[in-house]
Amino acid sequence: MADALAKYLSENGNVEGELLELLAFNEKMAELGRMAAGVVHELNTPLSVIVSATQMILREEDLSESVREMVERVNEEAHRLAEMTKGVLSFARRDWAGRAEADVNQVAGEVMTFLRFEARKRAILVIEDLDFRLPFIAADANRVKQVIINLVMNALQAMGEDGTLLLRTAQETESTVTVQVSDTGPGIPPAVQEQIFTPFFTTKDLGDGTGLGLFITRRLMEEIGGTIAVTSVVGEGTTFTLTFPVTE
Numbered sequence: 001m002a003d004a005l006a007k008y009l010s011e012n013g014n015v016e017g018e019l020l021e022l023l024a025f026n027e028k029m030a031e032l033g034r035m036a037a038g039v040v041h042e043l044n045t046p047l048s049v050i051v052s053a054t055q056m057i058l059r060e061e062d063l064s065e066s067v068r069e070m071v072e073r074v075n076e077e078a079h080r081l082a083e084m085t086k087g088v089l090s091f092a093r094r095d096w097a098g099r100a101e102a103d104v105n106q107v108a109g110e111v112m113t114f115l116r117f118e119a120r121k122r123a124i125l126v127i128e129d130l131d132f133r134l135p136f137i138a139a140d141a142n143r144v145k146q147v148i149i150n151l152v153m154n155a156l157q158a159m160g161e162d163g164t165l166l167l168r169t170a171q172e173t174e175s176t177v178t179v180q181v182s183d184t185g186p187g188i189p190p191a192v193q194e195q196i197f198t199p200f201f202t203t204k205d206l207g208d209g210t211g212l213g214l215f216i217t218r219r220l221m222e223e224i225g226g227t228i229a230v231t232s233v234v235g236e237g238t239t240f241t242l243t244f245p246v247t248e
């Protein structure tokens with residue numbers, strides 16, 4: 001976000017009042033992110049204690065059926081939370097200079113462990129249609145993760161409550177892999193579609209949206225050497241398609 005903003009500012013001159021406010025807000029969010037990463041990090045240790053302690057209890061032979069079920073449940077939930085904290089931590093790290101090679105299905109899976117809770121809270125059905133024979137893509141996993149999170153968050157926000165989110169990966173050509181994020185939200189009218197990649201364009205209330213998500217997403221896709229496209233039907237839903245180059 002900071003990089004994209006810096007570039008935008010250097011290309012567009014002076015800082016307007018609204019922009020300054022957004023920069024300050026961005027700082028606040030970044031600070032919140034650091035705090036959250038700290039809290040999540042602290043959660044890791046007790047969670048792994050719970051996971052291993054419950055595993056040990058489950059090795060006992062003379063547990064009653066109801067106790068075994070409860071302990072299994074605690075073990076599964078703690079395990080799930082531990083996985084989630086890992087997702088949050090790797091997202092917060094922003095180590096973008098990583099290996100420029102990613103397994104897009106793995107990234108999609110990590111994004112969904114991270115956002116499944118949000119979807120469930122909104123009673124949104126998540127369908128994953130992943131092609132597991134895909135070649136690696138030539139992109140840094142953390143960037144890809146950021147891009148997919150932006151699209152999935154937009155889809156969840158567009159649907160609000162109820163609806164279906166479809167996440168699909170496929171090999172498009174010999175040298176390209178696509179990731180599609182589809183929703184059954186309100187759709188985007190053609191006139192609005194022209195504006196959605198413009199920095200600070202948002203239809204959301206102040207505080208809900210910065211209007212930077214898709215701008216940054218497109219910038220990241222350009223850096224990767226891929227593309228982003230949108231198709232949408234008002235009243236039916238929206239599909240964003242990311243096209244990535246595969247590794248040589």
Ligand SMILES: Nc1ncnc2c1ncn2[C@@H]1O[C@H](COP(=O)(O)OP(=O)(O)O)[C@@H](O)[C@H]1O
Pocket residue numbers: 150154155158183185186187188196197201202203204208209210211212213214215238
């Ligand atoms: N899946 C979607 N369905 C409907 N509208 C969308 C969707 N994704 C993006 N939009 C529209 O594009 C705008 C810009 O999105 P984005 O750049 O992510 O900014 P923000 O989410 O902060 O508003 C949104 O405010 C919304 O109007």
Ligand SMILES: [Mg+2]
Pocket residue numbers: 150153154209213214
């Ligand atoms: Mg957004």
